[in-house]
Amino acid sequence: MTLAVLASCALTGIDAPPVRVEVHLAPGLPSFTMVGLADTEVRESRERVRAALLSSGFDFPAGRLTVNLAPADLPKESGRFDLPIAVGVLLASGQIAMPSLAGRARARDAVPPLARLVLAGELSLTGALVPISGALAIALSLSRRQPGAELLLPAGSAGQAARVPGLRVYGAATLRDVVAHLEEKQVLAATARRVDATSGPPPCLSDVKGQYGARRALEVAAAGGHNLLMLGPPGSGKSMLAQRLAGLLPPLRHDDALEAAAIASLAPGPAPTFGLRPFRAPHHSVSGAALVGGGTRPRPGEITYAHLGVLFLDELPEFGRHVLDTLREPLETGRVSIARAQHRTEYPARFQLVAAMNPCRCGWHGSNVKACACTPDQVAAYRARLSGPLLDRIDLQVEVPAAGDDWADLPPGEPTDAVRPRVEAALDRQHRRQGCANAALAPGQVDDHCHPDTAARALWKQAMKQFAWSARTAHRVLKVARTVADLAGAEEIGSPHMAEAVQFRRPLRER
Numbered sequence: 001m002t003l004a005v006l007a008s009c010a011l012t013g014i015d016a017p018p019v020r021v022e023v024h025l026a027p028g029l030p031s032f033t034m035v036g037l038a039d040t041e042v043r044e045s046r047e048r049v050r051a052a053l054l055s056s057g058f059d060f061p062a063g064r065l066t067v068n069l070a071p072a073d074l075p076k077e078s079g080r081f082d083l084p085i086a087v088g089v090l091l092a093s094g095q096i097a098m099p100s101l102a103g104r105a106r107a108r109d110a111v112p113p114l115a116r117l118v119l120a121g122e123l124s125l126t127g128a129l130v131p132i133s134g135a136l137a138i139a140l141s142l143s144r145r146q147p148g149a150e151l152l153l154p155a156g157s158a159g160q161a162a163r164v165p166g167l168r169v170y171g172a173a174t175l176r177d178v179v180a181h182l183e184e185k186q187v188l189a190a191t192a193r194r195v196d197a198t199s200g201p202p203p204c205l206s207d208v209k210g211q212y213g214a215r216r217a218l219e220v221a222a223a224g225g226h227n228l229l230m231l232g233p234p235g236s237g238k239s240m241l242a243q244r245l246a247g248l249l250p251p252l253r254h255d256d257a258l259e260a261a262a263i264a265s266l267a268p269g270p271a272p273t274f275g276l277r278p279f280r281a282p283h284h285s286v287s288g289a290a291l292v293g294g295g296t297r298p299r300p301g302e303i304t305y306a307h308l309g310v311l312f313l314d315e316l317p318e319f320g321r322h323v324l325d326t327l328r329e330p331l332e333t334g335r336v337s338i339a340r341a342q343h344r345t346e347y348p349a350r351f352q353l354v355a356a357m358n359p360c361r362c363g364w365h366g367s368n369v370k371a372c373a374c375t376p377d378q379v380a381a382y383r384a385r386l387s388g389p390l391l392d393r394i395d396l397q398v399e400v401p402a403a404g405d406d407w408a409d410l411p412p413g414e415p416t417d418a419v420r421p422r423v424e425a426a427l428d429r430q431h432r433r434q435g436c437a438n439a440a441l442a443p444g445q446v447d448d449h450c451h452p453d454t455a456a457r458a459l460w461k462q463a464m465k466q467f468a469w470s471a472r473t474a475h476r477v478l479k480v481a482r483t484v485a486d487l488a489g490a491e492e493i494g495s496p497h498m499a500e501a502v503q504f505r506r507p508l509r510e511r
């Protein structure tokens with residue numbers, strides 16, 4: 001054969017569109033050319049493929065070798081094309097004798113025909129296969145795009161990919177193993193579907209003593225999908241509370257767990273526990289690209305890694321203002337789109353935002369534990385660092401006072417397992433009523449689903465006037481009141497529900 005065609009895939013966002021790898025060998029002066037908008041990494045692949053073939057005991061063919069990665073307009077970064085290119089070179093130069101190509105009768109379920117097999121893997125110079133990033137994202141996307149396809153990956157990536165139901169995954173340690181598999185000399189066993197490791201319970205709310213107001217805000221946040229800002233001095237337990245939000249949410253459905261794991265597979269490092277909602281807490285020095293995603297070769301940011309989970313921003317005013325501003329759109333749309341010259345990459349980013357801040361720069365404004373060293377102007381300036389539009393998108397704002405002297409004698413708080421059923425019941429009501437959590441109601445839907453009774457409406461209108469709320473803010477308060485009513489199992493929003501929602505929205509500067 002002088003032309004070999006193999007199937008591989010690119011990775012844009014968490015989607016893995018197919019890529020055709022064509023390898024052509026023609027007589028002539030030895031050369032090795034790659035076409036199809038391959039960037040630096042793919043060009044480096046040339047050297048790795050050559051070395052890996054030689055180290056594995058194969059010949060590098062003498063002749064004009066041309067590799068085309070199609071379609072040309074897909075961005076193709078990463079070394080995952082090494083494997084299909086190397087196999088293509090071996091096929092084109094006649095170094096692999098595939099029984100199925102020779103038309104030999106094959107046992108059913110033996111080695112799949114090449115047409116059904118998708119290959120992805122980076123080669124080391126020794127011919128070993130190096131794990132690739134995004135293996136689970138590739139597997140998930142492939143199972144949706146091409147039912148019946150089979151995936152051949154480096155052994156180190158196959159376990160992850162094998163989580164996807166209905167997809168056959170093979171893992172190979174070296175190029176020689178791949179060749180032995182294709183020649184049916186030593187067929188690889190399909191990787192067994194991973195049984196999900198049981199994880200320990202998430203951190204429990206009973207660890208937080210006292211702090212009734214903040215615990216209540218956390219419950220309301222969980223019960224309606226609302227974003228939350230906690231204001232309090234250092235050591236008052238804001239981080240502890242934030243870490244306990246994900247545990248209050250209903251467990252992830254299997255589809256969602258797979259999607260979260262597919263996103264996690266794009267990051268280097270060990271995979272987080274499967275099935276747990278993500279919790280991400282980037283430092284305030286984070287760049288805009290690291291927070292929302294970006295770069296010349298688009299990479300997901302923290303908000304995507306927090307998809308279906310919680311993004312915790314501690315010391316909110318310390319984050320760069322323009323960095324925080326980049327959150328505004330994803331907070332509305334639940335996704336982030338990164339445009340590059342020829343391509344647009346979209347990542348999911350449906351996360352719940354929990355932010356925390358000190359009341360002032362020194363941290364002790366309004367505390368009776370320690371005196372604040374800031375002037376009133378400094379306090380005002382500190383709070384003014386938060387942009388209005390971002391604050392506007394945070395439905396719940398609550399104070400977390402410093403722990404008093406009696407802290408050690410307080411009984412343990414209500415445990416997560418006792419609070420979660422209330423949250424689940426409230427979310428259940430919302431999904432049955434309107435198909436989404438209250439926080440996700442579009443402006444046009446709010447009037448349909450959030451009915452205050454006469455007293456509640458009067459209270460709402462009065463607060464709207466007193467605090468000079470925009471229409472957007474007033475709508476958000478209505479949604480929080482709806483959640484409070486859902487927690488109480490009430491059909492209509494009553495004035496106690498509205499009063500609590502208004503309380504969560506008092507302007508920061510008045511506290």
Ligand SMILES: [Zn+2]
Pocket residue numbers: 360361362363364365372373374
């Ligand atoms: Zn201060």
